[in-house]
Amino acid sequence: MxxxxxxxxxxxxxxxxxxxxxxxxxxxxxxxxxxxxxxxxxxxxxxNNIARSLAGMKTATIGLMVPDILNPFFPELARSIEDAANEYGYTVMLCNTDNDSAKEQKYIDTLIQKQVDGIIISSYTIKPEHLTGLQKQSIPVVLMDNVFSSDSIVSLTVENRQGGELAVQHLLERGCSKIAHICGPLSITSSRDRTAGFEHACRGTDWFTPSLIGYSDFTVKGGYTAMMDLLALHPNLDGVFASNDLMAAGALKALQETDHKVPQDVKVIGFDGIGLEMLNPELSTIAQPIYKLGKTAMDSLIGLIRKESDIMTDQVFPVTLHAKQSTMN
Incomplete structure (x- = not known):
C-alpha cells in the first residue's frame, strides 16, 4: 500500500x-x-484514518445525531450536512436517537470511542451537561434547533416565534375568523416558541380561547388526532396552524375525512418547509432554510475543529412564508 x-x-x-x-x-x-x-x-x-487517529491526528469523521429519521425534515438536513462535509473531506456518521435519552447517551459514548472530530446534535432531549462533557474531552459540538444559556455552545435556530405569528397573520389575511393551533411537544423549545407566536398574534381577537390549542407529538398520526379533537370542540373553525408539516398533513387527512374542503372551508398551514408535494392540496408552510442550516452547522463545526476564534455561538435564521393551495382559493 x-x-x-x-x-x-x-x-x-x-x-x-x-x-x-x-x-x-x-x-x-x-x-x-x-x-x-x-x-x-x-x-x-x-x-489510513486509524493510524492517523492513533497518532493524534484527525479522523476526518463527524457525528450527526437526529431525533427522528422518519421525519423528512431530518433527511433533508442530513443531506445538506453531508454535502458540506464532503467538500471539507469529511465523512458523516448518522445516529438516529428516537427521542430516547438513553440511546442518545449510548451514541455519544460510541462517537467518542470512534474518535470523531466533532458532533452536530439536533436533539430535543439533550442536556447541557452532555454538551459540556463533550467539550471537556475537546470534542467540538454544534447544537441545532435548541438553545442553552451558555456562551460556549454554538447553537443554530430559526425565528420560531416570528414564524408562528406569520402563520396566523397569513390565515387572517386569507379571511379566517377562528383559527386553531396544533402544538408540538411542550418539552421542545421550538414548539413552545411557535405556540407563543400563535398566541401573541391571536391576542385581542374576540374569538380566541385556549381550547383552540390542541397538542400533538410532531407526527402525522398526532396531527390527525388533534385535528379531530379540535373539530369536536370547535366545528366552526376555519383556519389551522400546525407546528410542523407532518402534523399539518395529519390535519388535512382529518379534515378531508370529515367532509371539510381545504381551503374553501378550512385553511391549513404548517411549519418546516419539507418536501410534501404528494399532498393534495399542496401544503402552505412557514419554511426553514434547511439546506443553509445544515451547511452553516458544518461550517461552524469545521471552524471549531480548526480552533478558529470568530465563530458565532448563537445564530438565528429567518423563516419564509410559502403560500400554496391549502390556504389559497
Whole structure:
C-alpha cells in the first residue's frame, strides 16, 4: 500500500504539505495541490484514518445525531450536512436517537470511542451537561434547533416565534375568523416558541380561547388526532396552524375525512418547509432554510475543529412564508 511518504516523494513536496492538503488545513499552493491530487490518483493512495487517529491526528469523521429519521425534515438536513462535509473531506456518521435519552447517551459514548472530530446534535432531549462533557474531552459540538444559556455552545435556530405569528397573520389575511393551533411537544423549545407566536398574534381577537390549542407529538398520526379533537370542540373553525408539516398533513387527512374542503372551508398551514408535494392540496408552510442550516452547522463545526476564534455561538435564521393551495382559493 502506498504511504504519505510515497506521495510526498513523487509529488516533490514535503510530507507536511501533503498532510495539509489531505486535512484541508493550512496553505497549499494551487500548483502543489494539483500535483498532489494527480499523484494520489496515480498511486491510488488512501489515508489510513486509524493510524492517523492513533497518532493524534484527525479522523476526518463527524457525528450527526437526529431525533427522528422518519421525519423528512431530518433527511433533508442530513443531506445538506453531508454535502458540506464532503467538500471539507469529511465523512458523516448518522445516529438516529428516537427521542430516547438513553440511546442518545449510548451514541455519544460510541462517537467518542470512534474518535470523531466533532458532533452536530439536533436533539430535543439533550442536556447541557452532555454538551459540556463533550467539550471537556475537546470534542467540538454544534447544537441545532435548541438553545442553552451558555456562551460556549454554538447553537443554530430559526425565528420560531416570528414564524408562528406569520402563520396566523397569513390565515387572517386569507379571511379566517377562528383559527386553531396544533402544538408540538411542550418539552421542545421550538414548539413552545411557535405556540407563543400563535398566541401573541391571536391576542385581542374576540374569538380566541385556549381550547383552540390542541397538542400533538410532531407526527402525522398526532396531527390527525388533534385535528379531530379540535373539530369536536370547535366545528366552526376555519383556519389551522400546525407546528410542523407532518402534523399539518395529519390535519388535512382529518379534515378531508370529515367532509371539510381545504381551503374553501378550512385553511391549513404548517411549519418546516419539507418536501410534501404528494399532498393534495399542496401544503402552505412557514419554511426553514434547511439546506443553509445544515451547511452553516458544518461550517461552524469545521471552524471549531480548526480552533478558529470568530465563530458565532448563537445564530438565528429567518423563516419564509410559502403560500400554496391549502390556504389559497
Amino acid at each position: 502506498p504511504t504519505i511518504k510515497d506521495v510526498s516523494k513523487l509529488a516533490g513536496v514535503s510530507v507536511a504539505t501533503v498532510s495539509r492538503y489531505l486535512n484541508k488545513n493550512g496553505y497549499v499552493s494551487k500548483e502543489a495541490a494539483e500535483t498532489i491530487a494527480e499523484v494520489i490518483e496515480k498511486l491510488n493512495y488512501r489515508p
